[in-house]
Amino acid sequence: MPTVGVAELADGDFLLDVREDDEWQAGHAEGALHIPMSEFVARYGELTEAAPQDGRVNVICRSGGRSAQVTMYLAQQGIDAVNVAGGMEAWAGSGRPVVNAEGQPGAVV
Known part of the structure; x- marks a missing residue:
């Protein structure tokens, strides 16, 4: 399984967040594309349109x-x-910004 550590990600790297809506609303990486895993196959086209x-x-x-x-x-x-x-837990733990649905500081749940 190809894996990358949070520290290896540069600002502007394309990020796909597959958590559920409540998790996303509470806190996510700014600029990430959100497609919950439970809806992923049905919404796959959104990724192909947005991904570099x-x-x-x-x-x-x-x-x-x-x-x-x-x-x-x-x-x-x-x-x-x-x-x-390590996911969003590692993201937040490394000091990377987490924002909520309103763009304010968020939390990983």
Whole structure:
């Protein structure tokens, strides 16, 4: 499973958040694309429209389990995708900003 650490991500790297709506509302990485894992197959077209054509898709969830499943699915579709190790917990723990649905400081739930 291709994996990347939070410290290896640069500002502006494409981030796909596959957590559920309540988790996203509480706190997420600003600029991430949100498609819950439970809706992913039905909403796959949103990813193909938003993802950079020649770039990597960094997939994140709360701790890394759901994002690992989506990363495997994307790899099977021929997309350059990696799982973000430790998920949003690692993101927040490393001091990266987390915002809520209103753009204010958020929390990982």
